[in-house]
Amino acid sequence: MKFSMKEQGVSTPLLSLRGVNKSFGPVHVLKNVDLDVYSGQVTALVGDNGAGKSTLIKCVAGIYSPDSGDFLFEGNNVDINGPREATALGIEVVYQDLALCDNLDIVHNMFLGREVKKGYVLNESHMESLARKTLDGLSVRTVKSIRQTVSSLSGGQRQTVAIARAVLWNSKLVILDEPTAALGVAQTEQVLHLVRRLADNGLAVILISHNLVDVFEVADNIAALYLGTMAAQVNKSEVSTNQVIELITTGKSAGVDQGAKI
């Protein structure tokens, strides 16, 4: 497994969205949204229900095509038509409702739909060692056997498997939709560590979360959506929790330069 080993703090973002608009019929969901995502950083995407977070990431993941706006990936203008093209660019999404098959084991789930084959036959041992390497690379130590079925795993372990699956494929950008929403305290901590490790390994991470404690623990910068517009994207160190709450609930906050680019 290779991560794109860009140094942290490089000036060109891995992914830039400029002026993205998306409407569903008369409902203007995304209004001129700008977003910058950097390799080696966790970008938290926050916003109230209906602010457009899900729509925005579905545009990035190729599930929706935006009405207008530019996508710059590694500095190049790209069009993402469909999930497969997003995957080909190295964009992986870990959905809130996990999307794992309970009746299959961890290895099977990690390679689901992209099985490694020798001729027509599945190359089980190759897949198993690759899965093991990926989990070790993420320092996952909580899974007893990678041949146990997913149904026997805890919520945190399932989330771990889903994330590990996302990074298995030379991915460059991993989008996590509310990864800790259904987890207990200890498991949330585990998953947040894992998220941090992804970024430290050089990946770009977009973390969607309602939980500002989580966001402040793990994110490098915070993008706040308010009613379909990007209220601000700021470095974590420059804002307080209260300012972010103001951005989420009112779209503006005293002391936050909303035009600033991080």
Next chain:
Amino acid sequence: MSTDTLEAGPSLKDAMGDYWSRIKSGDIGSLPAVLGLIVLCGVFGSMSSVFLTNNNFANLITQAAAVTVIAMGLVFVLLLGEIDLSAGYASGVCGAILVILITKHGWAWFLALPVSIIVGCILGFSIGTLVARLGIPSFVVTLAAFLGFQGLLLLLAGEGGTIQITDPAILAVENNNLSPAISWAFYLVVSILYVLSGLNRINSRRKIGLKAELLKLWVLKTVGLLGITGIAVFALNRERSNNPQLVSLRGIPVVVPVILGLLVIGTFVLGRTAFGRHIYAVGGNAEAARRAGINVKQVRIAAFVICSALSAIAGMLFASRQNSISPTTGGSSTLLYAVGAAVIGGTSLFGGKGKMRDAILGGLVVAVIDNGMGLLGYAAGIKYIVTGVVLLVSAGVDAISRRGASSN
């Protein structure tokens, strides 16, 4: 818990412990079918002097064959959480086409059989397309097909109602036996291949440092399996004719290699190919499979095609066993016995869980009940009721074990 525990060599005791905890967590697999088979054989063997004879044993196999093959096809459909109620009459229709082509049109069996299997594929494709593309529940589609195929079979069988078949090759499948020497040779070859593939699997995993099945456990299982099948071959090779001077009846029934071949192919497809993996995935969580890029509709259609194709082969077995095709071939309790066989063997009605061998174990259970109670002189009504209760118990075990697994 750390991954380091993996590296320590597991002992036989650990393996037993693992197995026990798997059973406790609801993953019981074929265990009830195996236990049931042993209990049933014990009960019938003690109550009937005929049940445990070589003759009856061979009879049992040929009796179970057609239903078992339909059950094998149903495993594919059940794995998706769907059902095919038309599989019984699909076998009747395909069997009728086979017999008509041979008897009325003088085709050779090796041409007629592929044609009847292709007809099965077309039937399955139609059902699968209606289920997958139009989204009609499979229960309704196949219920309609059940009636439709029954009508089709009536039309094909025509006025007389019964079409005889005299083709020696087709009749041989359910009526002839391999000679004792060939039976042993067949047993040897299959055993050697089984042992080699098992050793190869363990070896190749060890070589790249993966946890492999415990060798001791594998040896135990293999010796047990080969021992039991060896005894079966020995028993089948004994003379079982009432009048050996007139006709000698010895050896493995020809249908055994046929079923074994289907078992190997089916197990390979389900366990070792991406397609098989996708069937399990769609049955486990169709939405997850779709998001993983699996063409869920194609997988569904393919499962119905496989089911009906295997039904066509079962149709050939019916024709062979009855020496003819009639409007009730594949009808009455055939389908229910086949669904029962798959479920009794351990295939879940909820999808995502099941194996090819379930069909064989369950098929044997169903045949043993049918055969044993018949020998004891019970009425057909009692047989149906007992088989129904056994099916209900297996489905209950399935549902309870599923609840146990999800509450984990």
